[in-house]
Structure formats: structure tokens, C-alpha cells
Amino acid sequence: MKPTESELEILHILWEKGPSTVRTVNDVLNERRKASGQKESSGYTTSLKLMQIMHEKGFVTRTEEGRTHTYAAAVQQEDTQSLLLQHFVDQTFRGSTARLVMQALGNHEASAEELDEIKALIAQIEQNQSKP
Amino acid sequence: MKPTESELEILHILWEKGPSTVRTVNDVLNERRKASGQKESSGYTTSLKLMQIMHEKGFVTRTEEGRTHTYAAAVQQEDTQSLLLQHFVDQTFRGSTARLVMQALGNHEASAEELDEIKALIAQIEQNQSKP
């Protein structure tokens, strides 16, 4: 299943910081929102509610430590990104991964190192294609 | 501004088929939805309403021909994809285009021709980087 936009924000924090309390997540969330200036800060109970919903959906696990709960991501970052990417490619590029990559490389300037990484990856894929 | 999911579906049809009536768009929409089996078919007035909203938002233009209206995309496909891509990279890969590309190339098998295209593009970018 696909996490919503807000759920994804929280997942990123859990992936990066590891298991965390609602308080921590909410603080980081608001720092980031403040830094980027894209969204409003949200109240504590908003994050709490979201994380409870994510728990119901199975996106996070929860352990009780005394009064407070500690949440941890229950889904892998790469799996989730892969799932979202699939949807995005279908929706925005009508399934053409090549178009997506071209657009991505065309717009944003990737560093020389990143380009090298990508070249290496392509070479590897070609290897596998020639020797199946 | 960013089109919603449904609005994007309609834009794809207008980009591909050129200026079209609501009837045509709705038919194609339902064919595609039926083919992929992902979503339910939607009624005529649903598409009509969506396209009216898109007109208000400026995503499409509209010309009256007798009783019926013909709609055309008012935004460029590449511009829109670029905008959506920007949001998606920020949201899902926290801004790392390189990660996105790696993930995209890693998951889906691109054809040899596509890989060649991408390699050519990378070469071109490297050209521009060495000669700024």
C-alpha cells in the first residue's frame, strides 16, 4: 500500500533518525517545514494521530516504554520508494522509465560523481543483458 | 501549479489526442481505466466537471463550437512533467535526483536502446560541464 504525503514525511524521519517518539518526530517535522517554508507547522496531536493511523496501516511498529510510545518504520525505505516510483512513472510518464530518467537528468544538474555512478550502473545492466 | 491525479489523466489525453470534446476525453479515459483495471469508470458529468475546473485553473483552454466545447491543453507536457518530477524527487527522495535515477534504472529493465539514449544524454551533460 501507498503512504500518503504526510505519512511519507514521517517515514523519512523514522528512516533517518531510527525509532523515535511522537514528540521527536513532530519537532523534526516542524523544523523541516519551517526550513523549507513549504508547509505550516502542525500540532503535536496531528502528528500523533497520523502515526496512530500509520500503525493501523502497518507502516510503523510501536513499543511502549513507560508512558510514551516509540515508533519505528516497519517498511523499508527502498521498497517504499520503489512502490511510489512505480506509481509516479505510470501516472506522470505513462510508464516510460526512460522518459523519466531523461527528464530527471535533463533538468537537474547532476554532479560528475553522480553521473559516474549512473554510468557504472548502466554498464552493469548492459552486462546482465548480454549474459542472461 | 500542480494538477491533481485525475487532472493529469485528462491532460495526457489532450496531449496525445490534441483538442478534444468532453465526450471524447471521457471515452478514452474509461477505455484506459478499463484496460488497466486500476480505477472505476467515471460518468460523463464527472469528466465535464473536472475539465471545467481545469479551465478555471488555467490548465486547459476552451473554444465553443456550436453547442459543444472543445478543450485543449494550455500547459506543456514537459513543463508539467518537470514540475511534478520536482515535487516527487523532493518528497520521495528528499531532493536527490541521483537516487531517483539509480532506483529507476535498478528496478525497471530499460531496453538497450533506452540505455543508449541515456548514455548519450550523460555524455552530452558531461560535455557541457567540461566546457562551461
Place this chain on the structure above:
DNA sequence: CCGTGTCTACGAAAAATTTCGTAGAAAAAA
């Protein structure tokens, strides 16, 4: 001419997502 079908406009229901207010329990501070 008359019924039937198709078109637009419009409001509002339905669904999905996000946000918050309040209550009660537990902890911490005073």
C-alpha cells in the same frame, strides 16, 4: 411537432486526507 438524447452549468454528496479540541491518566515541578 414531439419525444429522445446530448450538451453545459451548478450544487452538493462522497471519499480521502489533514488538522485540531478535549478528556483522562501519568509524570514532573513547585
Place this chain on the structure above:
DNA sequence: TTTTTTCTACGAAATTTTTCGTAGACACGG
């Protein structure tokens, strides 16, 4: 101990997006 803060639970607003029902105008076939 008393007060204040901090937690969870929960329901329900507020928002956004999608869908549909209905009405009135026009066209077309019979």
C-alpha cells in the same frame, strides 16, 4: 500535596479531491 506539564486516545471539524444528480437548452429523428 497541589499545580502544571506531557502523554495517549478519540471523535470530529476542516480541506482537498472526486463523483454524481438534476435542470435547462439545444439538436435530431421520426
